[in-house]
Amino acid sequence: MRLAAKAESPAEKEVYLSIADGWRKLAAEALRNERQDRPSEERSFRHDPD
Numbered sequence: 001m002r003l004a005a006k007a008e009s010p011a012e013k014e015v016y017l018s019i020a021d022g023w024r025k026l027a028a029e030a031l032r033n034e035r036q037d038r039p040s041e042e043r044s045f046r047h048d049p050d
Contacts, residue, residue: 004016 001016001020004013004020007013007016
């Protein structure tokens with residue numbers, strides 16, 4: 001976004017904005033995947049001996 005703000009032409013600005021949008025989408029997907037990989041809050045990791 002900072003590079004887009006400093007772009008010298010509209011075409012250059014559009015390229016930087018497109019790249020930034022791609023990074024945002026990638027970050028959102030990574031966050032969704034990270035949340036899916038976490039164990040549920042309902043699970044118990046307490047060890048019950050036999």
